[in-house]
Amino acid sequence: MNPAQPQQRGGTAVITGAASGFGLEASRIAAARGMNVVMADVQDEALQAAAAEVAALGVSVLPLRLDVSKAAEVEALGAATLQRFGAPTFVFNNAGVGAGGLIWEHSAADWEWVLGVNVMGVAHGVRVFTPMMLAAAAAQPGWHGHIVNTASMAGLVNAPNMGVYNVSKHAVVSLSETLYQDLALVTQQVHAHVLCPYFVPTGIHQSARNRPPAADAGAAPTRSQRVASAMVEQAVTRGKVSAAQVAQFVFDAMDQNRFYIYSHPQALAGVQVRLDDVIASRNPSDPFAARPDLGQRLRDALA
Numbered sequence: 001m002n003p004a005q006p007q008q009r010g011g012t013a014v015i016t017g018a019a020s021g022f023g024l025e026a027s028r029i030a031a032a033r034g035m036n037v038v039m040a041d042v043q044d045e046a047l048q049a050a051a052a053e054v055a056a057l058g059v060s061v062l063p064l065r066l067d068v069s070k071a072a073e074v075e076a077l078g079a080a081t082l083q084r085f086g087a088p089t090f091v092f093n094n095a096g097v098g099a100g101g102l103i104w105e106h107s108a109a110d111w112e113w114v115l116g117v118n119v120m121g122v123a124h125g126v127r128v129f130t131p132m133m134l135a136a137a138a139a140q141p142g143w144h145g146h147i148v149n150t151a152s153m154a155g156l157v158n159a160p161n162m163g164v165y166n167v168s169k170h171a172v173v174s175l176s177e178t179l180y181q182d183l184a185l186v187t188q189q190v191h192a193h194v195l196c197p198y199f200v201p202t203g204i205h206q207s208a209r210n211r212p213p214a215a216d217a218g219a220a221p222t223r224s225q226r227v228a229s230a231m232v233e234q235a236v237t238r239g240k241v242s243a244a245q246v247a248q249f250v251f252d253a254m255d256q257n258r259f260y261i262y263s264h265p266q267a268l269a270g271v272q273v274r275l276d277d278v279i280a281s282r283n284p285s286d287p288f289a290a291r292p293d294l295g296q297r298l299r300d301a302l303a
Contacts, residue, residue, distance in 0.1 A: 011089030011145075012036040014081055014129065016068050016121065019046035022150065022195070023094045025247035031057040033251075036085045038062045040077055041095070060085070068095045068121030069113075078128035087136035087145070090254070093125035094150040094195075096168075100228025102302075103163030107219065110164055118168035119175070122149045126179055130190070137189035146254045148193040149176045153264070155196055156271045159287055161228045161298065180259055193253050197246055198264035199235040227301045 013030035017023035018039035030037050031054050039054065041047040044065040051063035062084055066073040081088055097117045099110055126147065133145040154162060155169030176194035183190050221229070246263045253261045262268065273285050288295025 009033045010035060012038065012081065012085040012087075013090040013092065014038040014040070014077070014088045014125075015092040015094060016040045016066075016125065017095035017150075018063075019043050019050045021094075021243045022197070022200075022247050022250070023092065024050050025244045026092055026094070026250060027054045028057070028244075029247055029251055030090065031059045031061075034059065035090065036060045036062070038064065038077070038081050038085070038088065040064045040066050040068070042067050067117075068093075068124060069116030071120075071124050074121070074124035074128050078132065081129075082132055087132040088129060089133075089143075089145045091125060091129045091133070091145075091147045092150070092250070093122040093147070095121050096150055096152075098232060099164050099225075100162045100232060101164075101222055101225035102161060105222045105224055106164045114164045114168050115171075118165075119171045122172050122175060125149075126175065130179075130183075133190045134187060137187055141189075143189055145190045146193060147179065147190070148195055148250055148254070148261070149179075150195045150197075151176065153196050153198045153262075153267050153270075155194075156268075157274050157287075158284070161224055161231075161302075176259075191254070191257055193250070193259050193261055195246070195250060195261040197262075198241075198267045199239040200241050200243055200246055200263055224302055227298070231298070 010033070013027070013035045015023045015027050015030070015037065018027050019041035020043075023039075023041070027037050027039055027050065037054055037059055039047060039051050039061060040063075041050070042065065047063050047065055051061045055061040062080065064077055064080060066077055068074055095117060097114055099106070099114050126149070130147065133147070137143050137145065149172050151172035152165075152169040154166045155171075155173035158166045158170075173194055173196070176192055180192040183192055241263050249261050249263065253259075270287070277284055286295070288298075
């Protein structure tokens with residue numbers, strides 16, 4: 001582990017997906033630490049309500065409605081942040097959507113929507129904010145900044161019937177690990193982190209409400225997609241670790257300069273099985289070995 005940095009206080013936080021879930025909770029903690037807070041979300045009404053709540057904590061808040069999959073909109077977010085507050089000290093590329101189903105049943109629109117938000121949204125945030133953070137670091141030897149990208153445990157394992165989501169979150173883990181290595185080549189003042197939560201009540205199971213009309217192919221969900229939606233909703237809503245706890249884990253990791261951030265460390269057992277399969281060149285293990293009843297329920301539902 002790298003040496004711990006001083007606790008993040010003051011400065012500016014840029015948070016996408018800020019109207020709910022991890023983003024809203026991180027906005028609250030940032031405000032409690034005296035940070036300016038730039039809050040971005042695709043849901044305008046919810047964003048305005050969240051921004052008013054955070055502003056009432058006594059900090060400066062800049063709310064911006066945007067779609068992180070759109071390069072120009074994230075570039076505008078960067079420009080507005082720089083003009084109002086200067087380079088941010090914390091960038092939380094957190095906006096994300098969920099979708100499930102058998103991998104061959106995802107439409108082209110499904111792939112474009114999920115990868116657009118989950119992957120390109122993070123890529124745009126890294127592309128826009130890293131250069132201005134590096135410039136701030138070069139100008140101030142004592143300056144430190146942090147970039148946190150929200151992936152998922154689905155970025156470390158591959159649960160069946162969740163193909164497009166798995167692919168997107170594996171990409172975020174890869175992007176984040178590469179960002180960590182690339183930053184280490186040029187600076188010791190800007191730090192990368194990746195958040196890999198498991199099932200946490202955040203509302204991600206309701207992602208389809210924000211799906212743009214242009215990404216709606218008009219076809220009814222397939223059986224596998226309906227099954228995935230129901231199973232994810234059940235798992236998410238029954239989660240025992242709260243979004244507020246996970247947001248605190250993010251700030252703890254920044255304070256400790258720790259790259260990997262987990263909500264459920266016990267879920268890493270599945271990651272170990274996958275890595276053992278890779279190293280041993282053996283076929284992927286049964287993901288339901290510990291819960292055969294769950295595997296049978298899924299097979300029955302898809303039959």
